Amino acid sequence: xxxxxxxxxxxxxxxxxxxxxxxxxxxxxxxxxxxxxxxxxxxxxxxxxxxxxxxxxxxxxxxxxxxxxxxxxxxxxxxxxxxxxxxxxxxxxxxxxxxxxxxxxxxxxxxxxxxxxxxxxxxxxxxxxxxxxxxxxxxxxxxxxxxxxxxxxxxxxxxxxxxxxxxxxxxxxxxxxxxx
Amino acid sequence: xxxxxxxxxxxxxxxxxxxxxxxxxxxxxxxxxxxxxxxxxxxxxxxxxxxxxxxxxxxxxxxxxxxxxxxxxxxxxxxxxxxxxxxxxxxxxxxxxxxxxxxxxxxxxxxxxxxxxxxxxxxxxxxxxxxxxxxxxxxxxxxxxxxxxxxxxxxxxxxxxxxxxxxxxxxxxxxxxxxx
Numbered sequence: 001x002x003x004x005x006x007x008x009x010x011x012x013x014x015x016x017x018x019x020x021x022x023x024x025x026x027x028x029x030x031x032x033x034x035x036x037x038x039x040x041x042x043x044x045x046x047x048x049x050x051x052x053x054x055x056x057x058x059x060x061x062x063x064x065x066x067x068x069x070x071x072x073x074x075x076x077x078x079x080x081x082x083x084x085x086x087x088x089x090x091x092x093x094x095x096x097x098x099x100x101x102x103x104x105x106x107x108x109x110x111x112x113x114x115x116x117x118x119x120x121x122x123x124x125x126x127x128x129x130x131x132x133x134x135x136x137x138x139x140x141x142x143x144x145x146x147x148x149x150x151x152x153x154x155x156x157x158x159x160x161x162x163x164x165x166x167x168x169x170x171x172x173x174x175x176x177x178x179x180x
Numbered sequence: 181x182x183x184x185x186x187x188x189x190x191x192x193x194x195x196x197x198x199x200x201x202x203x204x205x206x207x208x209x210x211x212x213x214x215x216x217x218x219x220x221x222x223x224x225x226x227x228x229x230x231x232x233x234x235x236x237x238x239x240x241x242x243x244x245x246x247x248x249x250x251x252x253x254x255x256x257x258x259x260x261x262x263x264x265x266x267x268x269x270x271x272x273x274x275x276x277x278x279x280x281x282x283x284x285x286x287x288x289x290x291x292x293x294x295x296x297x298x299x300x301x302x303x304x305x306x307x308x309x310x311x312x313x314x315x316x317x318x319x320x321x322x323x324x325x326x327x328x329x330x331x332x333x334x335x336x337x338x339x340x341x342x343x344x345x346x347x348x349x350x351x352x353x354x355x356x357x358x359x360x
Contacts, residue, residue: 003242003249003320014194014201016217019295021194021201026244029320036244037196039219039295062183063293064206064216069183070293108338109346111291113243113250115199115219118292120343140183140209155351158288163300163343166289170350171335 002029005036018077019116039116045087046075046164048106048172049098049125055145056169057096057128058160062140071154072162073169074143075120084121092125096143097133100125107171111163122168124175148179182209185216198257199296219296225267226255226344228286228352229278229305235325236349237308238340239275242320251334252342253349254323255300264301272305276323277313280305287351291343302348304355328359 005026014021020040027033049057056073063070076091078084085105093099107122135141146154151169154160173179185206194201200220207213229237236253243250256271258264265285273279287302315321326334331349334340353359 001240001320001322003240005242005244007244013196014217016193016201016203017215019201019217019219021196021199023196024244028318030318032318034318035197037194037199038245039199041295060181060183062185063290064185064187064204065218065295065297066290066293066299068293070290072293107335107346108341109343110243110246110250110341111343112296112298113246113248113252113342115221115245116292116296117245119246119341138208138210138212138214140181142181152354155287161288161290161299162293163289163291163347166287166347166351167343170354171346174332174350 004029008033037115041116041118042078042080043119043121044075044077045084045091045121045123046073046168047088047092047103047123047125048073048168049092049096049100049128050172050176051128051145054178055147056151057098057143057145059095060142060144070162071160072165075164088121088123093131094134094136095141097131098128099131101127106175107168109164109167120164122164124172148173152179184209188213217295221296221298222258222260223299223301224255224257225264225271225301225303226253226348227268227272227283227303227305228253228348229272229276229280229308230352230356231308231325234358235327236331237276237278237323237325238345240322240324250342251340252345255344268301268303273311274314274316275321277311278305278308279311281307286355287348289344289347300344302344304352328353332359
């Protein structure tokens, strides 16, 4: 099947602090026209940090859009032109204080291909050393360690609901053969 | 730690076809003010349909924001006031043609709590019967069946990148004890 939608026009409708929004006019495969809302975002790196005794480090922070404190893997958006590998190392240290001697990319995800162009690069970090975290000013965040079983229980109870966190931890657990 | 951000002002900045965007002014826990971009969306239901011989049904469609054909679990947004259970049954049939004698909710996710309020209700559907799909007009979509191993391989190769799809299938596989 031919699925391609050709862009006929791009209108910038919002310039925000972490997102921009465009309204695209596209031509569908049947020749008809429609509009697509597209949220533009620089993308992000996120890290599954696993300690030598098998604990996973998560960060707790308030997420205004969902009005709740959310437990998520550490993550941060790419600075302009930043290499995702560099962003992963930086965000791990900023948000948790940990540094890793073994950090590698395991997964690439799109959180919402229906309306956002965001790409999240996901890393697995092992051989961790603890240190002092230094979140950005005005970033209120705490790092905490959990066992895989504790995390699975929180996913089942909808305490953990962040999609990148669920996808990344379940994928990493298969690689590390934990919790199976 | 106190994380709460009090909303001081809400400004509607965009009214789109599938999203609305607001710019909120909030008070941080330290008393300072900042803005938060919030994408409003009605939420969605998504389904992991598993056939009697262990195949998983995915749908293929073009996603304009990421400019690619994306393989995802069937999903659709909630109509105004619609019960997520009803939406799951409807979308499974519309997008794949399948009906299920055993459909149950397994997971609740937020695809991007950083900038969107969207909630996706995820269901596992088994005891499937094939039928004719009837996608919405102007929806170009095909349903295809894959083994769990084929899906894992496509996730590893970044052919499948949709976060709800990865989270939902890995979670369902643990429940069904497939691929472990």
